[in-house]
Amino acid sequence: MQAQASTVSQSSSPYFDEARSAEVVNARMGPEADARLRQVMSILVKHLHEAVKEIEPTHEEWFAAIRFLTETGQICSDWRQEYILLSDILGVSMLVDAINHRRPSGATPNTILGPFYVANAPEYPNGTNICLDGKGEPMVVAGRVTDIEGNAIPDAKLEVWQTNDDGFYDVQQKGVQPDSNLRGVFTSDSEGRYWFKSVKPRHYPIPSDGPVGKLLGAMGRHPNRAAHLHFIVTAPGFDPVITHIFTPDCPYLSEDAVFGVKRELIAEFNQVDDIDAAREVGLSSPFWSVSWDFTLATSTTPTRATP
Amino acid sequence: MQAQASTVSQSSSPYFDEARSAEVVNARMGPEADARLRQVMSILVKHLHEAVKEIEPTHEEWFAAIRFLTETGQICSDWRQEYILLSDILGVSMLVDAINHRRPSGATPNTILGPFYVANAPEYPNGTNICLDGKGEPMVVAGRVTDIEGNAIPDAKLEVWQTNDDGFYDVQQKGVQPDSNLRGVFTSDSEGRYWFKSVKPRHYPIPSDGPVGKLLGAMGRHPNRAAHLHFIVTAPGFDPVITHIFTPDCPYLSEDAVFGVKRELIAEFNQVDDIDAAREVGLSSPFWSVSWDFTLATSTTPTRATP
Known part of the structure; x- marks a missing residue:
C-alpha cells in the first residue's frame, strides 16, 4: 500500500x-x-x-448499459457466445482480425471466425459431399492452395463450414440436423488441389433473439449476414487463413451484419445446366460451380506495434 | 435496406x-x-x-476480453452485480454520478450507490440502534438536514446501511446475520434533526472472488473500500443525495477501491469515554460520537450537455 x-x-x-x-x-x-x-x-x-x-449518460442510461452487459453474459452457453456477436456487430472482431493479419498483396485476406466454428470436424477425401440433409441447390467447389508465387502447397488442411438451406449451422439445431452437417476437413493433393460438394450458401440472420439482436434492431440494422462459406486453411510454414467466400448475388453483400465482406472474397458462382457435367461430379443438374484458389503467405511475425 | x-x-x-x-x-x-x-x-x-x-490486441487478448465480459455477466445474481463492481473499480460509477450531480457549493456531494442498497428497509424512530448482531464498537450518529441557507428540512427520509463488524452487508450473509442488520430508514424531526445508534464502520473488501476481483489483483490493486456508512437522503423539492460518510482514520481512505472518497465526506469520529454520556444515549462506554449534517440543494435539472 x-x-x-x-x-x-x-x-x-x-x-x-x-x-x-x-x-x-x-x-x-x-x-x-x-x-x-x-x-x-x-x-x-x-x-x-x-x-x-x-x-x-443519465443514471438510467448507465443502468441500462449495466443490464445490457449482464444479459449479454447470461445468455452465453456452450453453443452461444453473445459477446463475440457483440464484438462482431460493432466491427471490433473485423478490426482485431485486420490488425493481426496485415498480409502481403496477393495473399488471401482473412475475415472473421464467427461463433460457429467447431474443432475436430470430420476429415473427408476430396470430392465428398458435406451436405448431409439433402436440402438446397447443389454446388461443387474446387481450386488450388498455393503460395504467393503460385507454387502448389500440398497437404494443406481446409476446414469448411456453412449453414444449411434453412440458414442454421448444425450446432444451432442439434437433433434436427445430422451431426456435422455442412462441415468437414479436406486436404490438398500433391498439386495443391482440393474439391468438395455442398449446397449454395444463403444469407441468414445472426441469432437476434438476445440482447445483441435487440440492440441491432434499435440501431435500425438488420441481423443478416451475406451468404458465405467459412474456411480455415492451414499449412506448415504458412500464415493460417481464416476466411469466407461470398456469393456475388446476395442482397446483403454490402450490408453484412458483422462487416465480414471484403471485395477480394466475393467469388463467381456459375450455374451449370448440363446433365453430363452434373453426372461427372455426381450432382443433379443444374448445379453451381465455384472455382476458388487460396493464396497463403509465409509465416511472419504480425506487423503490430506492440509485443 | x-x-x-x-x-x-x-x-x-x-x-x-x-x-x-x-x-x-x-x-x-x-x-x-x-x-x-x-x-x-x-x-x-x-x-x-x-x-x-x-x-x-492479439486474438488471444481479444478472446481473454470476451471471456472476461462473459464471466462477469454469468456471476451476476439477485444479490451480486459484478458489472456494477466493474463500473465501480474503473471509476465509471463515480464519473456518471459526478456528471449527474453537479451541485451548488455547500451542498452535500454524492458518492456512489454501491451494489448493496435494498429498497424498503425497516423504518425506525430516531434513536433506534440498527446494529442487530451486537458486534463492533458502539456509535451514535446525529445531525440535521437543512437547505443551503441552513433552514431545517423536516420529514426528510434518511436511508442508512453499512456492513457489520466482520465487513459484510446483511444481504451478503443471509441466514448468518439477522435480516436487515445495520440497515434502516429514519425521518428528520420538525427541526430537521435525526439520530440513530449503530457501530463504527470498518473497511471491507468488495467481493473479490469473481472476474472483477481477479482483474483488481492483476492490476496490483487491493479490493478494500475505505470505512463508511451509506446514506440516501430525500425530501420533497430537494435533489436526493446518495452519499457516504467516511471515518478519518481508515488506512484505505486515499485508496478506496471504487474511488468513492471525497474530502468533504470525511467525518470526525469522537471517542467518548464517559459513563453518564453513554447511559444518556443508551450505549456502553466508550462509544463513538459522530455529528453530521446533510445540506440539500433544491431540485434542478442536472447541468448536462445532452437531454
Whole structure:
C-alpha cells in the first residue's frame, strides 16, 4: 500500500474528481501489474472515461448499459457466445482480425471466425459431399492452395463450414440436423488441389433473439449476414487463413451484419445446366460451380506495434 | 435496406477497412434509430475502435476480453452485480454520478450507490440502534438536514446501511446475520434533526472472488473500500443525495477501491469515554460520537450537455 500511495504525487489528490477521473483511476495501478495489462487497462480507462464524458449518460442510461452487459453474459452457453456477436456487430472482431493479419498483396485476406466454428470436424477425401440433409441447390467447389508465387502447397488442411438451406449451422439445431452437417476437413493433393460438394450458401440472420439482436434492431440494422462459406486453411510454414467466400448475388453483400465482406472474397458462382457435367461430379443438374484458389503467405511475425 | 444503402456515399465503400472502421460501422445505423441511441452508439463505437487501434490486441487478448465480459455477466445474481463492481473499480460509477450531480457549493456531494442498497428497509424512530448482531464498537450518529441557507428540512427520509463488524452487508450473509442488520430508514424531526445508534464502520473488501476481483489483483490493486456508512437522503423539492460518510482514520481512505472518497465526506469520529454520556444515549462506554449534517440543494435539472 505504501508503494501505491507513493506513486501519487503530492500535488495530485488521490480522491476522485471529474476532470482528472481517468488519471486518478490509472494512477492506482500497482508496480506489480504486468506491463502489458497496465498498458491495455490505461488505454481502456482513458477511452472509456472519454466516451462517458462525451455521452454524459443519465443514471438510467448507465443502468441500462449495466443490464445490457449482464444479459449479454447470461445468455452465453456452450453453443452461444453473445459477446463475440457483440464484438462482431460493432466491427471490433473485423478490426482485431485486420490488425493481426496485415498480409502481403496477393495473399488471401482473412475475415472473421464467427461463433460457429467447431474443432475436430470430420476429415473427408476430396470430392465428398458435406451436405448431409439433402436440402438446397447443389454446388461443387474446387481450386488450388498455393503460395504467393503460385507454387502448389500440398497437404494443406481446409476446414469448411456453412449453414444449411434453412440458414442454421448444425450446432444451432442439434437433433434436427445430422451431426456435422455442412462441415468437414479436406486436404490438398500433391498439386495443391482440393474439391468438395455442398449446397449454395444463403444469407441468414445472426441469432437476434438476445440482447445483441435487440440492440441491432434499435440501431435500425438488420441481423443478416451475406451468404458465405467459412474456411480455415492451414499449412506448415504458412500464415493460417481464416476466411469466407461470398456469393456475388446476395442482397446483403454490402450490408453484412458483422462487416465480414471484403471485395477480394466475393467469388463467381456459375450455374451449370448440363446433365453430363452434373453426372461427372455426381450432382443433379443444374448445379453451381465455384472455382476458388487460396493464396497463403509465409509465416511472419504480425506487423503490430506492440509485443 | 435501400434506405440504409443510400446513406453510404458513392465514394466510401460499405465494406470494412481498417482505417475507416468506426465510420463504416456507424454509417450502417438506419434512419429509424432513436436519436439518443444513435448518438450514444456512435460515440461508443468511435472510442472503442480508437482503443482497439491503440491497444492492437492479439486474438488471444481479444478472446481473454470476451471471456472476461462473459464471466462477469454469468456471476451476476439477485444479490451480486459484478458489472456494477466493474463500473465501480474503473471509476465509471463515480464519473456518471459526478456528471449527474453537479451541485451548488455547500451542498452535500454524492458518492456512489454501491451494489448493496435494498429498497424498503425497516423504518425506525430516531434513536433506534440498527446494529442487530451486537458486534463492533458502539456509535451514535446525529445531525440535521437543512437547505443551503441552513433552514431545517423536516420529514426528510434518511436511508442508512453499512456492513457489520466482520465487513459484510446483511444481504451478503443471509441466514448468518439477522435480516436487515445495520440497515434502516429514519425521518428528520420538525427541526430537521435525526439520530440513530449503530457501530463504527470498518473497511471491507468488495467481493473479490469473481472476474472483477481477479482483474483488481492483476492490476496490483487491493479490493478494500475505505470505512463508511451509506446514506440516501430525500425530501420533497430537494435533489436526493446518495452519499457516504467516511471515518478519518481508515488506512484505505486515499485508496478506496471504487474511488468513492471525497474530502468533504470525511467525518470526525469522537471517542467518548464517559459513563453518564453513554447511559444518556443508551450505549456502553466508550462509544463513538459522530455529528453530521446533510445540506440539500433544491431540485434542478442536472447541468448536462445532452437531454
